[in-house]
Amino acid sequence: MKKIAYIELDTHAEIALNFMELMNDSKVFSVDYYFSEKILRFFGYTQNDKLPENIKKATPENLIQQLSTDNYQLIIIGTVHRYFNVFEKIAEKFNTSIICHNLNFVKASNFDLLSSIFKEDFQYRLKLLLKEGLLRKSNVYKKAKNLLVLDENLTKENYTNLPLFYTKFFDKPDNETFTIVIPGAVSQKRRDYDKVIKELKKVELNDDVNEFRRNEMFVENNLQEKGSSVGTTQNLEIIFLGKAQGNELEILQNFEQNKPENISIKYFTEKVPQDVFDDYMQKANILWCPIQQETEFFSQKEIYGITKMSGNIGDAIKFGKLAIFPENYPSKYAFIIPEIDNIEAQLYTQQKHLEYDFQENFSKEKVLKQLEKTIFALL
Numbered sequence: 001m002k003k004i005a006y007i008e009l010d011t012h013a014e015i016a017l018n019f020m021e022l023m024n025d026s027k028v029f030s031v032d033y034y035f036s037e038k039i040l041r042f043f044g045y046t047q048n049d050k051l052p053e054n055i056k057k058a059t060p061e062n063l064i065q066q067l068s069t070d071n072y073q074l075i076i077i078g079t080v081h082r083y084f085n086v087f088e089k090i091a092e093k094f095n096t097s098i099i100c101h102n103l104n105f106v107k108a109s110n111f112d113l114l115s116s117i118f119k120e121d122f123q124y125r126l127k128l129l130l131k132e133g134l135l136r137k138s139n140v141y142k143k144a145k146n147l148l149v150l151d152e153n154l155t156k157e158n159y160t161n162l163p164l165f166y167t168k169f170f171d172k173p174d175n176e177t178f179t180i181v182i183p184g185a186v187s188q189k190r191r192d193y194d195k196v197i198k199e200l201k202k203v204e205l206n207d208d209v210n211e212f213r214r215n216e217m218f219v220e221n222n223l224q225e226k227g228s229s230v231g232t233t234q235n236l237e238i239i240f241l242g243k244a245q246g247n248e249l250e251i252l253q254n255f256e257q258n259k260p261e262n263i264s265i266k267y268f269t270e271k272v273p274q275d276v277f278d279d280y281m282q283k284a285n286i287l288w289c290p291i292q293q294e295t296e297f298f299s300q301k302e303i304y305g306i307t308k309m310s311g312n313i314g315d316a317i318k319f320g321k322l323a324i325f326p327e328n329y330p331s332k333y334a335f336i337i338p339e340i341d342n343i344e345a346q347l348y349t350q351q352k353h354l355e356y357d358f359q360e361n362f363s364k365e366k367v368l369k370q371l372e373k374t375i376f377a378l379l
Contacts, residue, residue, distance in 0.1 A: 008078035085133030091143035116299035181284035186244035
């Protein structure tokens with residue numbers, strides 16, 4: 001078996017988990033994992049727990065020495081947003097591939113990085129400059145043999161897609177109320193919640209949709225009388241599946257007091273536990289992902305779908321859900337539905353009339369074969 005290593009010292013533990021779950025079934029690759037204490041805690045390991053043989057506790061100080069004890073044919077680094085001085089040495093010494101999460105950050109100049117120090121998180125960014133080799137960032141990415149992305153839509157120039165997302169849940173929900181889930185932290189910076197509330201307030205006022213519903217209900221009731229199992233959905237349940245606070249929380253609380261009668265909402269004032277998140281995602285009839293097109297990382301502008309992947313893509317694949325994205329979101333995925341002006345009609349009808357076979361396209365077996373093929377090309 002070919003020996004490779006996967007490193008994650010910083011964030012994106014869920015990406016490392018996907019890689020691990022897939023590669024556990026591989027018959028051609030043996031993988032050692034080098035994780036920081038922070039990442040190990042994500043996996044449920046405590047400080048005194050005995051780790052599996054292929055999982056190593058790593059720090060920036062001992063990482064290079066640990067890697068030198070085995071003859072790895074490939075090293076994949078899950079995140080290079082810090083420890084640039086360490087990762088530069090690894091890229092020089094080993095056949096290294098780096099997963100890139102923010103493409104404008106990857107190409108940012110040293111002038112851009114220096115300028116950003118004074119814009120936000122001054123103490124942390126100054127630490128990166130003085131102790132972790134911030135200005136070596138460009139060297140790390142240049143010295144790596146391959147740069148990887150996790151969304152095929154970002155595959156361009158020198159970037160290779162690394163397929164890691166597969167569908168884990170295939171069961172269709174059996175809800176009495178049509179359930180729409182908006183996954184992610186409730187922050188206007190990340191998603192356009194102002195538009196969400198504005199659209200939901202129009203539900204009772206939209207005569208066209210109400211007429212459409214009455215017609216569909218008439219057809220479905222007739223079908224039911226003839227023995228069909230087709231159901232009807234008259235009400236909407238909206239799940240804001242992320243922590244809400246500050247102004248966004250006030251907006252949701254106010255909407256809750258003045259919402260249309262056929263809408264129920266649920267929101268959270270604390271971080272949503274993973275098991276609760278998974279339960280509500282499985283319950284969803286459809287996902288609504290009103291992401292803001294532009295965001296920032298390290299004060300560099302990033303554009304979802306062009307220089308940065310939305311995590312909601314991975315959510316949709318994992319839970320096997322159709323997902324409504326902003327009309328201008330660039331995507332080749334057939335399960336991504338561009339938003340239309342009449343969002344209520346879309347939310348109500350789209351899931352009924354559009355099918356997508358996640359089992360066919362994103363089964364674990366199929367994605368593993370694609371992943372193995374990609375890794376062979378990186379050796």
